[in-house]
Amino acid sequence: MKILRSLLAAVLLGNLAGAMAADAPALYTQHCASCHGASRLGGMGPALLPESLERLKRKDAVATIRDGRAATQMPAFAATLSATEIDALAGWIYSPVSPAPAWSEADIRASRVEPYPPGSLPDARQGAVAKADPMNLFIVVEAGDHHVSVLDGDRMERIHRFPSRYALHGGPKFTPDGRYVFFASRDGWVSKFDIWNLKVVAEVRAGLNARNAAVSSDGRYVAVANYLPGNLVIFDADLKLLKVIDGRNLKGDASSRLSAVYDAAPRKSFIVGLKDLPEIWEVSYDPAAQPFYEGYVHDYKMGEALPTPGFLNARRTVLDVPLDDFFFTQDYTNVVGASREGRGQVINLDVRRAIAALDLPGMPHLGSGISWLRDGRRVVASTNLKDAQVSVIDMQSWQTVATIPTLGPGFFLRSHENSPYAWVDSMMSPTARDTLQVIDKQSLKVVHEVRPEPGKTFAHVEFDRRGSYVIASLMEKEGALIFLDAKTFKEIKRLPASKPIGKYNLNNKIQRSEGTSH
Structure with a gap:
């Protein structure tokens, strides 16, 4: 028994020594930074932040480093790195970046690419798309x-397939004419795809960890809800930055991740969910709407129009608990939501308060x-x-x-x-x-x-x-x-x-x- 304990101790000490010998930051700089960015914010490859990797299990990350990823530029490191080094790298990418990474308005604007500017592609459906029912x-x-x-x-057939950004999230959103679709990736990239021409025509990085995007019912605006940094980013239809709204409360002394943004077509507004604060925001894009005079979002004065034509100032509905999940009635008057604890409520967006509680057990x-x-x-x-x-x-x-x-x-x-x-x-x-x-x-x-x-x-x-x-x-x-x-x-x-x-x-x-x- 003593011999067995000694052997186990030797193995554990050997593994510990191996892990200590594996300098994860140095390994990352040598093998990963050129594709994933020196600060792990992404580049040619996706961001390697805990927030971006929450869908990827640790064992799968180890397998990806070891074996690579087919049909991508991610190589296999099994022949280059030891198992201990690979495990150390996997641990490193799941560790928080300190200080927390930032993504400014200048960063957003600098990230934008436009392979096909407006007017450079035909304004008619091409190829196999022209032969299909567009709807x-x-x-x-x-x-x-x-x-x-x-x-x-x-025809029940695939007519096109193309590579996307890493880990698309929140579902694609379409313009009302069915020509364009917008995708939001987990690490903040928003891609605009021209369905009629089967081309990605523009991309921009709205944040470092995005939850989803919404397209206005008139097709003029795209809104993105971010966990990191916690904000709402609004673009025009060509993904040019218009406005960034921080996820802070009215006093500005508390902040939140933004959990989702939805288009409320009948109201001509975006509805925004906050993960950490008991609030819902409504941001109007209706140029004919009257300004909201109370419950405004922190950085707008009462009655002041947003600087972008067609946008008015936003208003908030204050709740008693944050809502983590939403359903909307067909006219978008009511938000049917549940908290993380499973507490269901009906929130009326006109009177801006809860009007009913729901009997919903579980989650x-x-x-x-x-x-x-x-x-x-x-x-x-x-x-x-x-x-x-x-x-x-x-x-x-x-x-x-x-x-x-x-x-x-x-x-x-x-x-x-x-x-x-x-x-x-x-x-x-x-x-x-x-x-x-x-x-x-x-x-x-x-x-x-x-x-x-x-x-x-x-x-x-x-x-x-x-x-x-x-x-x-x-x-x-x-x-x-x-x-x-x-x-x-x-x-x-x-x-x-x-x-x-x-x-x-x-x-x-x-x-x-x-x-x-x-």
């Missing part, structure tokens, strides 16, 4: 190798909520990230109508105006993540299950524009897009895809279908 195209985000695909929804995922008419009354349904259930709530009384048991905690819920069914996954479940369940929207009963590949994650349904079929994601590195008949639930076709995490139909997004998140 039945799909944009597919493939996280496995950081690419985006464009699908012809009528509801209202950001993936959908609505429909049931017995003449509109209901909203939400998945739950903690409990195996879907909650259905009456949107007049705000009372829970039903709690539908599911196979496990789920992330996405999707439907369509022309379909009697809603589809839900159980992707947060360790045992049922491979199964989609189909719910009858009137009886509120599960009527079917789809399990094409046992043991493999199967989630995120998107309907075509007519509601005749759905595409679901087999979310594996060597995954697939699986087309299913929306009435019979039978498989129609498969297309290979590298961990497809989201699919977005132009018509459903632009028309703000009640069956998909906004």
